[in-house]
Amino acid sequence: MMIGTIPTCFGNFTAIVMHEDKGLWDYHTSENPYVHYDKDSYGENVQVYVKEIELEYTSTLRFLYSIDLSGNNFFGEIPEELMNLSGLQNLNLSGNKLDGKIPRNIGKLKSLESLDLSKNDFSGSIPSSISDLNFLSYLNLSFNHLSGRIPLGNQLQTLDDKSIYIGNNGLCGFPLNNCSEDVDELPKGHEKVGNMRTDDSKMLWFYSGLGMGFVTGFVGVCSILYFKDSWRYVCFQLADRVYNKIWVTVAIKANQLKKKFHINKFEGNA
Structure with a gap:
């Protein structure tokens, strides 16, 4: 088990930054803090936890870029340098004592498919840039101290499991749907104007339909009585x-x- 802050030098993993097929860097709770698997070493079998599933990689190791620091005693904030790893596919920092805010530019991890930050002490709001992770298919932010409205948009809308956000009493929005007001999703200064315009439009259509219905009925009755x-x-x-x-x-x-x-x-x- 490792303890301390996450080293900022993790952001210098050239293979992950440059998207080169140079192998897998997987940090976990094993005896060796990290192991580098060369792309030609197909004889190795490695079990990696991705999306809460244990997967075995052999010849496909060179196609996986993963950092797994789960189940340790890391504390402090997530280094901003980690946001440079644009080729990273799996980031698992669950089960530590990390605090502070989730980096606001986490959306820079364009290749991220799995993100697990559960069981830490993160606070503040979920960065809106998280909706820029178009390949994200697994997310777990449960049991932190997050608050505010959950961002909307893109791939994030497909993650409708409420357990993703459980244990964060201050969160609201889809898929929790417990926000007191929906106007917060509109730009400031346009909430009431937008609602008024919508209501006026609905009333206009209602009265127009009512008037047309009355005229049609009246003409119909008069025509029948005439003929x-x-x-x-x-x-x-x-x-x-x-x-x-x-x-x-x-x-x-x-x-x-x-x-x-x-x-x-x-x-x-x-």
């Missing part, structure tokens, strides 16, 4: 009945109120 004599007579008769019924009802109520008024006035004079 269909029997329907027109029935409609007018119904209107007369309704009108007469309302008139009679109103007249009766008016007479009742008038009689009641005279009775109350007579009793008052008496």
Whole structure:
């Protein structure tokens, strides 16, 4: 087990920086801190943990660029120099005591397919540049102290497993979907304007459809009554009945109120 800070010289691995097929650098918890496998040494069989799966590499070793420092006692921040390893495919720093923030330029690791930073003490927000990792198919940021909204975009949208972010009580957004307000995803100064424009557009379409529906229905009924004599007579008769019924009802109520008024006035004079 190794202890201390991650050496900044790790960023000088020329084979990983230059994408050259010079072999595999895999740092792990073995007796030897690091081992370099030459591209012609096909007789070697090496087990490597990638995406939480133990894989055995033989003749394909020279195509894998991996740094695995998991399960040690490394502390401090991730060196910025590691972000120069543009050919790195697997970075596993889980199970250490690393702290600080995830490097904001982590998106420079363009070839990264697997990233495991779980079980550390990282804090702050997840850098938005992480969405630039177009080949990322495995991500684990669980059990840290991360907070803020989870970035959106590109390959990151396909990683919809909530366990990726478990143990970070301050995180929200997809796939957790526990943010109180969604307007934070919009640029500042445009949240309310954008919402108002959307609402106005919806209301405009609603009233336009309502008006067109009323006009269509009215024209349809008038057309039927104009060309269909029997329907027109029935409609007018119904209107007369309704009108007469309302008139009679109103007249009766008016007479009742008038009689009641005279009775109350007579009793008052008496």
